[in-house]
Amino acid sequence: MARGNGATPAAVAPTTPNGAPDGGPILSIRDLRVSFPTEDGAVQAVRGIDLDVNRGELVAIVGESGSGKSVSMLAAMGLLPKGAQISGSVKVGGQELIGASAKAQRSVRGQRMAMIFQDPLSALNPVHRIGDQIGEMLDAHQKLSKQAVNTKVVELLELVGIPQPADRTRRYPHEFSGGMRQRVMIAMAIANDPEVLIADEPTTALDVTVQAQILEVIQRVQRELRSAVVFITHDLGVVARIADRVQVMYAGRSAERGEVHDLFRQPTHPYTVGLLSALPQVGRSRLLPIPGAPPNMLAPPSGCAFRARCSYAQDLCAEDPPPDLRPFGAAETACRRAEELAGVLQP
Ligand SMILES: Nc1ncnc2c1ncn2[C@@H]1O[C@H](COP(=O)(O)OP(=O)(O)OP(=O)(O)O)[C@@H](O)[C@H]1O
Numbered sequence: 011m012a013r014g015n016g017a018t019p020a021a022v023a024p025t026t027p028n029g030a031p032d033g034g035p036i037l038s039i040r041d042l043r044v045s046f047p048t049e050d051g052a053v054q055a056v057r058g059i060d061l062d063v064n065r066g067e068l069v070a071i072v073g074e075s076g077s078g079k080s081v082s083m084l085a086a087m088g089l090l091p092k093g094a095q096i097s098g099s100v101k102v103g104g105q106e107l108i109g110a111s112a113k114a115q116r117s118v119r120g121q122r123m124a125m126i127f128q129d130p131l132s133a134l135n136p137v138h139r140i141g142d143q144i145g146e147m148l149d150a151h152q153k154l155s156k157q158a159v160n161t162k163v164v165e166l167l168e169l170v171g172i173p174q175p176a177d178r179t180r181r182y183p184h185e186f187s188g189g190m191r192q193r194v195m196i197a198m199a200i201a202n203d204p205e206v207l208i209a210d211e212p213t214t215a216l217d218v219t220v221q222a223q224i225l226e227v228i229q230r231v232q233r234e235l236r237s238a239v240v241f242i243t244h245d246l247g248v249v250a251r252i253a254d255r256v257q258v259m260y261a262g263r264s265a266e267r268g269e270v271h272d273l274f275r276q277p278t279h280p281y282t283v284g285l286l287s288a289l290p291q292v293g294r295s296r297l298l299p300i301p302g303a304p305p306n307m308l309a310p311p312s313g314c315a316f317r318a319r320c321s322y323a324q325d326l327c328a329e330d331p332p333p334d335l336r337p338f339g340a341a342e343t344a345c346r347r348a349e350e351l352a353g354v355l356q357p
């Protein structure tokens with residue numbers, strides 16, 4: 011599979027005109043903040059997130075429900091509701107998206123950057139044929155003849171592993187199983203060879219066998235298109251299997267990030283240890299809860315937001331400003347006590 015018009019082999023993708031100008035990460039997020047004004051005050055959903063993802067790399071974002079995983083990626087995509095207040099920087103291939111015009115954001119969305127969601131049925135139009143819906147994605151961003159669109163639609167369905175793709179283009183969403191619909195969603199997302207693919211819990215609604223197949227399709231996109239993939243999940247088992255790096259989020263901030271191998275072997279933040287010890291046993295695919303609950307994001311606590319649930323917390327953990335990520339060993343941690351706790355924290 012080749013990028014763009016098919017002339018450039020994927021293996022030399024970094025030299026394509028759409029590459030990051032400095033050869034750095036294709037997706038680069040800095041100090042991203044999102045709040046939602048409500049009657050009770052502002053919900054501070056995301057409070058300063060940095061994220062870099064290189065071509066062909068898969069970075070997992072993990073964290074409990076409400077930690078801001080979806081909101082941060084929806085902000086990057088320009089898909090949050092109007093009232094949301096967003097600041098910071100999101101660059102795709104050097105192109106700044108925060109504050110960009112709606113037109114510029116639309117042109118990036120679906121072309122340079124695409125997203126797949128947990129529930130494919132809600133994103134597919136029930137009264138349009140599958141082939142037409144994928145074709146629309148192509149028409150929106152490329153000038154192709156009708157025949158070229160049809161050919162590309164069949165190629166895309168083939169790529170995501172749909173049998174008899176030519177026949178399937180004429181079918182409607184209700185004629186597809188859940189796993190097949192998710193494959194269609196992936197085909198739509200990758201129709202224009204996006205440089206960045208964001209997957210928000212794309213397999214949570216699927217059974218284990220289908221989940222494994224969908225993960226394979228996503229890894230294929232990562233490998234063959236060399237897309238940068240951001241994979242949001244609760245499931246650390248999935249992270250261990252497919253991610254290159256992982257970023258742990260808590261209460262709208264980053265707790266820790268690093269290579270998957272390092273993080274599983276030697277976590278540096280007590281919250282990560284909590285997530286790891288909540289790892290499901292065989293036969294259970296969801297995390298067991300860490301005792302206590304995440305803070306109310308209308309009034310986040312001072313300092314480290316995890317301190318109320320942390321058995322290692324001390325007075326210094328309450329000090330503002332909240333701790334940023336800093337290099338620690340092979341990883342980066344936001345725990346102020348990481349040095350003292352090294353050797354104490356056990357996964
Ligand atoms: N439109 C909105 N208005 C007000 N608050 C919102 C809105 N959307 C999200 N939030 C809040 O923002 C916070 C972060 O939500 P987000 O959906 O990013 O969590 P998440 O990490 O994706 O959780 P989950 O694992 O359950 O999907 C939550 O406290 C949520 O209630």
Ligand SMILES: [Mg+2]
Nearest residue numbers: 079080081210
């Ligand atoms: Mg979410």
